[in-house]
Amino acid sequence: MKKYAPFVLLAILIAFPLVVQNSYYQHLLILVLMWVVIGSGWNMIAGYTGQVSFGDAAFFGTGAYTAGLIASKLGLSAWWGMAFGGFTAMAVAFPFGWICFRLRGAYFALASLALNEICRHIATIWEDLTEGMAGILIMPTFLSKIPYYYIALALAVLSVVMVQIVMNSKWGYYFLSIREDQDAAESLGIDTHHYKMISLNIAAFLTGMAGSLFMNYMGFIDPEVVFSLHDISIMAILVGIVGGVGTVYGPVVGAFVMVAVHEFFRTGFFGFFKGLAGLTGSEFLIVVAKYIGQAHVLGFGILVVVVILVLPNGIVGDWNKIIRKLVPMKNKGVAT
Amino acid sequence: MKKFVIIFSCILFFMGAMLGSASAADTIKVGIVLPLTGKLAKFGEIENKSFLMALDEINAAGGVNGKKIELIIEDTTGKPDVGRSAIEKLITQDKVPVIGGGYSSSVTWATIAVAQQNKVPFLVNTGSADKITEQGWEYIFRLNPPVSEYPGGFASFVKAVATDLKTVAILHENSLFGQKGSKKFVKQAEALGMKVLMKEGYEAGAIDFKPLLVKVKSKKPDLVYMISYIMDASLLMRQAKELNFNPKLFVGGAAGFTLPEFEKNAGKATEFVYSATLWTPSVPYPGAKDYYDKFMAKYNTPTEYHGAEAYAAMYVIADALKRAKSLTPQDIRDSLAATDMMTAFGPVKFISYDKKAQQNKLPTFLVQWIDGKLETVWPKAVSTKAYVYPVPKWNQR
Amino acid sequence: MEVFLQTLVAGILKGGLYSLIGMGMSMIMGVMKIINLAHGQLMMVAMYVTFACFHFLGLDPYLGLFVAMPALFLLGCLIQKYTLNPLMEVESILPENQVLMTVGIGMVLTEIARFIFTSDYKSVQTSYSGATFFIGETSFSVALVIAFFIAVLFTLIMFWFLTKTDIGRSIRATAQDKDAALLMGVDSKRITIITFGLGSALVAAAGTLLLPVYYLFPDIGGPFTRKAFVITILGGLGSTVGAIFGGITLGLAEAFGATYIGMAFDDMIGLIIFILVLLFLPGGFKRLTKI
Structure with missing residues (x-):
């Protein structure tokens, strides 16, 4: 039974927009799927590798601005952002990880929080590039939610499968060993810095993709939305911990619960x-x-x-x- | 046991959802999006109260063509993405034929795109970014003037009275309102023959403006123009006084400078500070003073221009519903476009000029704090008190 | 020159307040090795306590210190005892659960404040709120000068407390090596509770002193939490003297940044210094001063 549960869930999710025509519920489920992607990314670096990040919004925002700027500055479709968003987020993650992975535990968490805030300030102040607080508005490509839904679903499936594959590979074992005891891992000859970088970049890639999706779907971003500490970074952590740290399906459950609770109260x-x-x-x-x-x-x-x-x-x-x-x-x- | 819990919660959930959407069929639903929680909740609440007050009056007077109006007010929490969820819900779930509210420029900007795409008319009453009505979107109407026109009254004041202002320093908060407003003001100041010495943004909520003010002081501008929210405005003025900084004029660009809290928090430091504004209870429109008094009587707190905008918007929507051929979004849009009426916020008529379309054009006023009271001083024809210019130095006030 | 002097004064005076904010965080981080992300929110609660005393009882904000500090001490103790300490016994994968818990506590505190006091801006206007005196061309705000000296006074008291009293020594012992302290008969649970209480009381003092020159609303806490951890890292964990240095450094950096670079960079400067210190001077000023 347990073995088939993911496939049953997937089947339900594929059928959902065909059965439920109400676009409000479709909208909520798109948000859930987006959070599955972000949560999986956070889970990769924090849940499996043990490096708690408070700065997911930096990657999310970079992905979103990549899509937004491609549309507003280059005049191309914002969907190109989906192709580049993950990589630009990695471009932010790479130097950050390179420098800050010498920090451990809470210090790394604080550094990532600082990264989050620095990115937000840059996006606010650099008006010539980002339009500052005016944000970037694009007209969504589709009026119907269904295309977005399936794109988000594909991305969510991709991220869950990716996490599963990575965690079943050699890398996965290295990640876990870093989480359990970094010094022991190092003494066994594991290049911890190297594997932490891999983990962070996978996380950044997924989060950046989610950011590009957000831009395409919402059609509007400004620095306070996409670089928000509370609404993105901390929400990502909540999705992770509510669902289950270090479990493949944790972010799926967590995303569902958090979006539902948010809407429930609102x-x-x-x-x-x-x-x-x-x-x-x-x-x-x-x-x-x-x-x-x-x-x-x-x-x-x-x-x-x-x-x-x-x-x-x-x-x-x-x-x-x-x-x-x-x-x-x-x-x-x-x-x- | 487990099953029971699940089933029970499902039942509760659907019951709730059904109760929530269940409402009498003989009402006309109107959707309103406002920030009722979060940082902007204060003004969202004033607008909320004003909408409800106008609604009660309209319904008490028999509603629209015999039908009562029902407001469905959604909380945007002041965030554009939540605002989008809210408006999606209004359009697809509640199926409202017309929407109002919006409040901040960023939320408004993000939500109107949804309205336009779904072809539901949206009457903006506060969001002031110029681009809102510059898109040529035929379902978007705006009651209030755009931010670039806020200092209109001030410009004529400079031409007529304060002709000796040669240099200006501009300080603004880094928000959409501040960033866009300051850019427009640079152009206007240059058009008035003033030299812009500096233009600097700051993050709202700063503790200490002294370093910034010292820098401004050392450049010796004649005019300091500030676009700030209330508390930043209060701190700026308080600290300017503490530094004994005496330019010829301090002028606020609406927002925080006209609110009662500004005086309450900055006290003496508000004396003789000018501000551009769109509305005060003393404006020469029928019902303006009335609205202020009724609000005071009903809620026991003062109201201000945001409230007046909301109050007027409700009347405009009701008027459009009254004239609409049918209650479809399309017909309501057409009747909104034909609006020509007088409200407590001034005459409302949606016209196209410059790059803007379906924009209401209103004059703006110049107000000044004199003896702790906000007095309208310009244009002269509607002034409640004579302006004080030149302004005495701090130690002589 | 005038610009430079005024900026210097503004930076140092603001830095005094910052040190108080940082000192509480520094103690908590030193002893429990957790980041208290509800620190700014605790300050917000203290400010509301002082505000309520002023508004309803007419109590001067400086006398409000005697209400706000004990109240926050108690609140801090309760938070530690009933929410953070139980986590030590819970099996979990991430040691950062306590940090996440403080995030939750911060949210709860903010929203409770919003329920009681609404989102409206509040401020306390006293006769000395806007009072200034001039030395040469440089203006000094009376309230900030008083705040600065009270901050210095508190630092001295804390320094004495940590080095000379039994509880203070136990706190330092726990901070240095928890297990060893336990073996020496220190009740580490009690110590963590007292530490959190003291940390909260210190930030309460900072909030109360800030109130006459600033204003208050429920969301005020976030930025101050950020400043607090920047100061803590600058000064070094658990170091009171370090917190003073950290606070003044941050105050000066922000002030000079605002004057000579741009007010918009105000926050960013602090964060960049923070990352630089983390990387190149781990341990902060404590490593240089050794106390």
């Missing part, structure tokens, strides 16, 4: 409380509805705190633990 449980308040006319419920609509960041924050405390390895990582909690003891033998 719309006030999809208007549940507003609707209930409308039906009953209760003054109290109207107030509740108003607060819930405003509480989505609070919801995020609480979710983070709870997940880290209760499920430190994420939903996929602690799946067995969840099952144990949910399924009563006596059924345990039968269930497994």
